[in-house]
Amino acid sequence: MNLFLPSLIYRRASAALLLLAAGSWLVAAEDFCLNCHDHQKQREQFLGSAHAQAGVICRDCHGGDAKAKDETAHLAANFQRPDNKKAIAAMCARCHSDVRRMNPYGLPTDQLDRYKTSKHGEQLFGSNDQKVAICTDCHGVHNIFKVRSPQSPTHPTNIPQTCGRCHSDAKLMAGYKLPSDVVEQYKTSYHAHLLLQKGDLSAPTCVTCHGNHGARPPGVAEVSQVCGKCHVRQAELFGKSPHAEPAAVGLFGGCISCHGNHGIQKASLNLFAEACVKCHAKDAKQLGVRDQIAGLLRQTTTDYESATAKVREATRRGLATDDEQLQLQEAHTHLTQLEALQHTLAIPLLQPVAVRAETAVKETLKGVAWLENVENWKRRALIPIWAFLVVMAGLFAAKRRQIDKREGK
Amino acid sequence: MKLGQKIHGWLSDRYDIGVVEELVEQQAHKPLPPHVGFWHTFGSLSLFLFISQVVTGIFLMVYYRPTTQSAFESVRFIVTKANFGWLIRGLHAWGATLMILCVLIHMMRTYFMGSFKKPREMTWVLGVFIFGCTVTFGFTGYLLPWNQLSYWATVVGTEIAGVIPFAGDYIKLLMRGGDGVTGETLARFYVLHVVVLPWVLTGLITLHLFLMRVQGLATLERVGEEKPITKERGIPFFPHHILKEGVVFSLLVAGLFTLIVFWPPELGEKCDPLTTPEGIKPEWYFISTYQLLKYFPKLFGVLVSLVPPLLLLAWPFLDRTPERHPKRRKVAVAIGIAGLALALVFGVIGHVSESSMTIWGKHYHFDLYGLPHAAAPPGK
Amino acid sequence: MNSKNIHRRTFLDWLLGAGLVVWAIGFVAPVVAYLWPAQRRGPGAQAVSAGKQQDFAEWQTKIIALNGQPVIVIRTPQGFRAFSAICTHLGCIVTWDAARHLVACPCHAGLFDLNGRVVGGPPPRPLMEYGVAVVNNEVMIKSA
Structure with missing residues (x-):
């Protein structure tokens, strides 16, 4: 009763603090645990959490009967404080695997099943390894937030750090013969640049490729599928290439063989020089194909870039480059198509697109040349203007001389 | 001819047209001192360029839109879409530069020939104000195309005003119409450039011309010993001097066209308040002052930069010697040449500072103060 | 003499x-x-014509230039729609997929529906829509 009243007034007094107030009211009023137990830290952590917002209270996870005065009765009512990771999984799963309970929140209920298929789960349930990550290691304990909340350790921008808590621990990883530099590598990647610098939340994090609850490294044959989730077009075109078959049967790593994995960079033409020789070092015929494709791309890129520079310069000078900018956009479209198309390694497919790009570039340059020509005509027009004005100056001078002469000066 | 006579008759029936005719006649044929030659044409060339600026300015206003969204686009429209828009803008941009140049040469001529001396001190003072007005025209007009260079030059230019003690921040705020250079600044500069300054300058020029006409042109004789200019000794303004001006004028127009065609004013890149380009520099007529400012602590620098204009204003009252002919004014001529040389040196230093150059196969980078440092060749 | x-x-x-x-x-x-007047409208034209209404059959599309930017105009049974023809992914010029009635990007198979929304592929944002008004049988695309 004592705790009831101030909370009620508090709740009515401040609409802005409604959530917090409601949480505090729930915890204080319904969860009688805190009437006797002073768990200040846990209480504070819990108040802002997603569970508090959903009206979950201590008892829902920990069980026990707060009304029972003696300790045995407490424990009789299924009081629990998990002391091993399997128990934690079971505790979370009690609600999170219950379809009826999760339905209103629109949450999936297969996390535990997925977890059991993960490397983490295999270790825990297979060999009772207590060092692997369990629900609370990634999501937090009393302070669990929704994934889309930026405070959550499972928010995309926090994922690398969260995974890195274990996977950057060299000592821990050594026990599993796993590298401990993957997160560092990832942070240098273009994916991380998009996520952390540009704030693009759709950029891939650890879990995008490895899975979250079912986390495990994709097998060699699965790589194309994983990358292809986002890089749809490239995966589709790669599927048409002679590389597709050996990749499908696991003979080589598909995408990552050329592009790398964790530290992936924006693809550049240098990849042709660095990647192909890994497998085809002594294969003159294949390297010939590579040179042809790389040459095609390089030529088109160079031509496009020089045309772009020319148009930019002309625009800066104040020439009417509207049409040329449209032409450039077209050349850019073909060039971008070409960059995707080269995954097929099929020169007959690449050639016509390259020709189209070059045509657009040529049209652009023709346009710029025409504009330059207009400038030249302006220069030529100077000749008659100068002639006229010099004649005029001469006439003025002649007139002056004539007057002076007449006046005898 | 008949029609002309009719109009004349109609007018003289109603107005005392004779007075006007007499005045025009007298002014037109007023004899000028015999030493009046080519150097004396720069005043009227300045006037011509001012008129040209007004006319081309009015034409530019037809398409120009002084808002941040469309200022740059409207200038692009003028130079790329409007017929002969490039010519009108070229005339206006190069005309501005030539006008400042002509005003400067006109001032030098006046200085070296001692024409500013008694009784023409006020004509000189008005002239200094005209020069200030012309330069302010340049400063306000430079922002209007709203490209990277013009934007950042204005940011730096208005920043300097902020250094003045006590009032500086308020002056800056007033000039910019806010904390930064924004659309408000653009609107302010536009109003100054197209309404306020043209009328102020028109007034100043009218007074300047009025005094010049009333007092006549100065001769090269000592103050107080001028011989009256008779018809026989002098050169009539019309048609003699006008014809000489016609010659210079034709060549000036030819030069103007050449500048426009070979070095057309650039459109530049649209202003981006978030990206500062490297080595921002003001227009050439500010560059020596700008360079001078770099060598002094902020406030002192502003005070130092105020010396040349104040000295110009006060000059007729400081130099009260009676001699006019430059050959008999060795000290004054030396001071004048020294001043010009100083401005030129600072201008050149200002021009090369914060840039890189290859001299005799060696690569140098000139720092903020114009000091050369050996640098790696470009591209690496 | x-x-x-x-x-x-x-x-x-x-x-x-x-x-x-x-x-x-x-x-x-x-x-x-x-x-x-150098063109019918002054700097920063407010609207540009995409042609006569009858030039567009149902589901017919056309790419026009508006202030130097390509714009795709589509005639749907409900009327005209116009979108920026620059794919929000890498800036390729989009095309019309007549079979699926979708705007498609030829580069990385990005797909946009008739509201400009991304319905497939990598584009991060929807296509910008332009207002269309049919004035005197002329299909006018409003800029911005």
Whole structure:
């Protein structure tokens, strides 16, 4: 009763603090645990959490009967404080695997099943390894937030750090013969640049490729599928290439063989020089194909870039480059198509697109040349203007001389 | 001819047209001192360029839109879409530069020939104000195309005003119409450039011309010993001097066209308040002052930069010697040449500072103060 | 002697006068040309025509230039829609997929629906939509 009243007034007094107030009211009023137990830290952590917002209270996870005065009765009512990771999984799963309970929140209920298929789960349930990550290691304990909340350790921008808590621990990883530099590598990647610098939340994090609850490294044959989730077009075109078959049967790593994995960079033409020789070092015929494709791309890129520079310069000078900018956009479209198309390694497919790009570039340059020509005509027009004005100056001078002469000066 | 006579008759029936005719006649044929030659044409060339600026300015206003969204686009429209828009803008941009140049040469001529001396001190003072007005025209007009260079030059230019003690921040705020250079600044500069300054300058020029006409042109004789200019000794303004001006004028127009065609004013890149380009520099007529400012602590620098204009204003009252002919004014001529040389040196230093150059196969980078440092060749 | 002098003077005067007239014409002509509207609308055109209404069959599309930017105009049974034709992914010019009634990007298979929304592929944002008004049978695309 004592705790009831101030909370009620508090709740009515401040609409802005409604959530917090409601949480505090729930915890204080319904969860009688805190009437006797002073768990200040846990209480504070819990108040802002997603569970508090959903009206979950201590008892829902920990069980026990707060009304029972003696300790045995407490424990009789299924009081629990998990002391091993399997128990934690079971505790979370009690609600999170219950379809009826999760339905209103629109949450999936297969996390535990997925977890059991993960490397983490295999270790825990297979060999009772207590060092692997369990629900609370990634999501937090009393302070669990929704994934889309930026405070959550499972928010995309926090994922690398969260995974890195274990996977950057060299000592821990050594026990599993796993590298401990993957997160560092990832942070240098273009994916991380998009996520952390540009704030693009759709950029891939650890879990995008490895899975979250079912986390495990994709097998060699699965790589194309994983990358292809986002890089749809490239995966589709790669599927048409002679590389597709050996990749499908696991003979080589598909995408990552050329592009790398964790530290992936924006693809550049240098990849042709660095990647192909890994497998085809002594294969003159294949390297010939590579040179042809790389040459095609390089030529088109160079031509496009020089045309772009020319148009930019002309625009800066104040020439009417509207049409040329449209032409450039077209050349850019073909060039971008070409960059995707080269995954097929099929020169007959690449050639016509390259020709189209070059045509657009040529049209652009023709346009710029025409504009330059207009400038030249302006220069030529100077000749008659100068002639006229010099004649005029001469006439003025002649007139002056004539007057002076007449006046005898 | 008949029609002309009719109009004349109609007018003289109603107005005392004779007075006007007499005045025009007298002014037109007023004899000028015999030493009046080519150097004396720069005043009227300045006037011509001012008129040209007004006319081309009015034409530019037809398409120009002084808002941040469309200022740059409207200038692009003028130079790329409007017929002969490039010519009108070229005339206006190069005309501005030539006008400042002509005003400067006109001032030098006046200085070296001692024409500013008694009784023409006020004509000189008005002239200094005209020069200030012309330069302010340049400063306000430079922002209007709203490209990277013009934007950042204005940011730096208005920043300097902020250094003045006590009032500086308020002056800056007033000039910019806010904390930064924004659309408000653009609107302010536009109003100054197209309404306020043209009328102020028109007034100043009218007074300047009025005094010049009333007092006549100065001769090269000592103050107080001028011989009256008779018809026989002098050169009539019309048609003699006008014809000489016609010659210079034709060549000036030819030069103007050449500048426009070979070095057309650039459109530049649209202003981006978030990206500062490297080595921002003001227009050439500010560059020596700008360079001078770099060598002094902020406030002192502003005070130092105020010396040349104040000295110009006060000059007729400081130099009260009676001699006019430059050959008999060795000290004054030396001071004048020294001043010009100083401005030129600072201008050149200002021009090369914060840039890189290859001299005799060696690569140098000139720092903020114009000091050369050996640098790696470009591209690496 | 005297008459010769007069004759020469008139000739010089005539030349000077003609020169000044040429000069005046040379000044006025470009000015008139300058003031003459260079296009139907001034700088930053408010709207651009995509053609006559009857030129578009149902589901027919057209890519036009609006202030130097490509715009795709689509005639749907419900009326005209216009979108920026620059794919929000890497800036390729989109095309019309007539079979699926979708705007498709040829580069990385990005797909947009008739509201410009991304329905497939990598584009991060929807296509920007332009207003369309049919005025006197003319399909006008409003800029921005």
